[in-house]
Amino acid sequence: MVPNRKPTIAFPPNDFYRQDHKMYVATDCIVFGYDSNDLKLLLFQRKLSPFKGEWSLIGTFVHLDESIDVAAERVLEQTTGLTNIFMEQTLAYGHVKRDPGYRCISIAKYALIRLDEHDKKSVEQYGAKWFSLDDLPPMILDHQQMINDALDMLKEKAKKQPVGFELLPKKFTLPQLQRLYELIYQKEIDSRNFRKKVLSLNILIKLQEKDKSNSKKGAFLYKFNSRKYNQYFTNGFNFDT
Amino acid sequence: MVPNRKPTIAFPPNDFYRQDHKMYVATDCIVFGYDSNDLKLLLFQRKLSPFKGEWSLIGTFVHLDESIDVAAERVLEQTTGLTNIFMEQTLAYGHVKRDPGYRCISIAKYALIRLDEHDKKSVEQYGAKWFSLDDLPPMILDHQQMINDALDMLKEKAKKQPVGFELLPKKFTLPQLQRLYELIYQKEIDSRNFRKKVLSLNILIKLQEKDKSNSKKGAFLYKFNSRKYNQYFTNGFNFDT
DNA sequence: CCAAAAGTGTTACACGTACACCCATGA
DNA sequence: TCATGGGTGTACGTGTAACACTTTTGG
Numbered sequence: 001m002v003p004n005r006k007p008t009i010a011f012p013p014n015d016f017y018r019q020d021h022k023m024y025v026a027t028d029c030i031v032f033g034y035d036s037n038d039l040k041l042l043l044f045q046r047k048l049s050p051f052k053g054e055w056s057l058i059g060t061f062v063h064l065d066e067s068i069d070v071a072a073e074r075v076l077e078q079t080t081g082l083t084n085i086f087m088e089q090t091l092a093y094g095h096v097k098r099d100p101g102y103r104c105i106s107i108a109k110y111a112l113i114r115l116d117e118h119d120k121k122s123v124e125q126y127g128a129k130w131f132s133l134d135d136l137p138p139m140i141l142d143h144q145q146m147i148n149d150a151l152d153m154l155k156e157k158a159k160k161q162p163v164g165f166e167l168l169p170k171k172f173t174l175p176q177l178q179r180l181y182e183l184i185y186q187k188e189i190d191s192r193n194f195r196k197k198v199l200s201l202n203i204l205i206k207l208q209e210k211d212k213s214n215s216k217k218g219a220f221l222y223k224f225n226s227r228k229y230n231q232y233f234t235n236g237f238n239f240d241t
Numbered sequence: 242m243v244p245n246r247k248p249t250i251a252f253p254p255n256d257f258y259r260q261d262h263k264m265y266v267a268t269d270c271i272v273f274g275y276d277s278n279d280l281k282l283l284l285f286q287r288k289l290s291p292f293k294g295e296w297s298l299i300g301t302f303v304h305l306d307e308s309i310d311v312a313a314e315r316v317l318e319q320t321t322g323l324t325n326i327f328m329e330q331t332l333a334y335g336h337v338k339r340d341p342g343y344r345c346i347s348i349a350k351y352a353l354i355r356l357d358e359h360d361k362k363s364v365e366q367y368g369a370k371w372f373s374l375d376d377l378p379p380m381i382l383d384h385q386q387m388i389n390d391a392l393d394m395l396k397e398k399a400k401k402q403p404v405g406f407e408l409l410p411k412k413f414t415l416p417q418l419q420r421l422y423e424l425i426y427q428k429e430i431d432s433r434n435f436r437k438k439v440l441s442l443n444i445l446i447k448l449q450e451k452d453k454s455n456s457k458k459g460a461f462l463y464k465f466n467s468r469k470y471n472q473y474f475t476n477g478f479n480f481d482t
Numbered sequence: 483c484c485a486a487a488a489g490t491g492t493t494a495c496a497c498g499t500a501c502a503c504c505c506a507t508g509a
Numbered sequence: 510t511c512a513t514g515g516g517t518g519t520a521c522g523t524g525t526a527a528c529a530c531t532t533t534t535g536g
Contacts (some may be wrong), residue, residue, distance in 0.1 A: 020305060021304055023263055023264075024263055031529060061264055062262070062346070067335050069336075089333060092348045094309030095309075096305075096308050103349075105309065175515070191517095196517095196518095197497095197498085210515095214513095214515095215507080215514040216509080216513065217513080219514080240498085253495080262529070433527095434527085437488080438524090455486095456487040456533085456535095457488095460488060461489095
C-alpha cells in the first residue's frame with residue numbers, strides 16, 4: 001500500500017465516449033451435459049480462421065442490441081437447438097493478450113443440459129462434440145481455464161442448491177443421482193449416506209416403476225417434488241457430502 | 242426447450258471483427274472498508290455529466306491496452322491512493338439498457354480495505370465518501386444491485402476463507418474480529434462459540450498488550466499467524482457460524 | 483461502587499462418517 | 510446358480526448451538 005501518494009480522481013473520467021476504448025465483448029458457454037453415466041462438455045471444432053480446426057467452447061460476440069444473457073442463449077440455441085436452458089454466469093476474462101487477434105474480453109457462463117440421444121446426435125452433426133470431462137482435447141485461448149473455473153463454481157453450487165432438474169431426465173434412479181454428484185464433486189460417495197441424506201430432504205417422490213437398464217434387479221425411479229425443489233433452489237440447503 | 246428446431250451454427254460467426262459490435266467495457270469497484278466498528282462502502286459523488294451530483298461506485302472504462310484487473314487497480318489507486326489492495330471479481334452486468342447513454346457492460350469487483358483515519362480523510366477530500374452499509378444513498382444505474390451481489394459473495398467467501406488480513410489492522414482484538422463477522426453475516430454471533438471456533442483454528446497469536454479504547458478492562462490484542470492464515474486462504478476452511 | 487465490556491465451560495443434540503450384508507433378477 | 514447392481518441400519522465421534530456468570534477497571 002502507498003497511502004502517501006496524493007490521490008487524483010478518475011471518475012468521472014475525461015475519456016467518456018472515446019471511441020478507442022471500445023472493444024469486443026464475447027460470451028463463452030461451458031455446456032455441461034449428463035447422460036446418466038458421464039458428465040460431458042460440449043466443444044466445437046472451429047471451421048474458420050482464426051484457430052481453424054482447433055477445439056473451442058461455444059461462444060459469440062455480444063451484439064450492441066442484445067444483453068450478454070441473450071447472446072449466450074442465442075449461441076446455445078444455434079449450436080444445440082435448445083432454449084430455456086439453465087445458465088449461470090461465472091467470470092469475465094479480460095487480459096489484454098488473451099486473444100492475440102484483437103482486444104476482446106469474454107464473459108463465461110455455464111449451462112446445464114440433460115442429454116438424450118437426440119441431443120447428442122443433432123449437436124454432433126454440426127461439428128460440435130461431447131467430451132468426457134476427464135478426456136478433453138487442447139483448446140484455444142483460455143478456454144481450459146474457463147472450464148476449470150466453471151467446474152469449481154458448479155461444485156459450490158451443488159453444495160448449496162439442488163442441480164438435478166437441469167441435468168437429469170424427469171424420472172431417474174437414485175444411483176443415477178448419486179453418480180451425478182460423484183462426477184460433479186469428483187469423488188466417491190457412500191451410497192448409504194447419500195440415500196439417507198437426499199431422502200431426508202423430502203425432495204424426491206418415489207414412483208412404482210423400476211428402471212432395469214442398468215441392473216437385473218432394477219432401480220426404483222423417482223421424480224422431483226417441484227415445490228420442495230424450488231424452495232431449496234431459492235433458499236439453499238447444505239449438501240456437503 | 243425446443244429440441245426439434247434445426248440447429249444452425251453460430252461459431253465461428255460471420256461477424257468477426259465487425260466494428261459495430263464493439264462497445265465500452267467498464268469496471269466498478271465495491272470498496273468495503275472496516276474501521277473496527279462499522280462495515281463501510283466507498284461511494285463517489287459525480288462531478289460531471291452524466292449523472293452529475295449523484296452517488297456512484299468507483300469505476301472507469303477499461304482501456305484497450307490494460308486488463309480489467311489493471312483498470313480496477315488504477316481507479317482504486319486514483320481514488321484512494323492505495324495499491325496492493327485485495328480485490329475479487331464478482332459479476333458482469335450487461336443489459337442493453339443498463340446505461341441509457343451508450344452501450345456499456347461493466348465488470349464488478351469488490352475490494353477490502355482496512356480503514357484508518359488517514360484513509361478516511363484523504364478519500365473524502367475528493368468527493369468520495371464512506372457510507373455505512375445500512376445507510377446507503379440512492380445510486381446511479383444498477384450500482385445498488387452490484388453492491389447486493391458483492392455482499393452476497395463476500396458472505397460466501399467469509400465462510401470458506403479468512404478475511405481478516407484485508408480488513409483488520411495488524412493488531413486487533415477478538416471483539417473486533419467478531420464484530421467484523423457479525424457485520425458481514427449481518428447477524429449476531431455468540432461470543433463464546435465464536436472464540437472457541439476461531440481459536441481452535443490456530444490462526445491467531447495472542448499478544449501481551451491490551452487495547453483499552455473500547456472498555457475499561459481492555460481486550461487482548463492478537464495478530465494473525467500468517468503461515469496458517471495463508472494455508473487456510475489457499476485451502477479453505479469452514480466457518481459457517 | 484457501578485456500569486460496561488471482556489472473558490470463560492458445559493451440556494444436548496444434530497449431523498457426518500464409517501462400515502457389511504442381504505435382495506432381486508436375468509442370463 | 511451366480512454375477513451384478515440395488516437397497517438397507519447402526520454406532521461413534523465431531524461439531525454446532527444454547528446458555529449465564531465472573532472479572533476488570535475507569536469514572
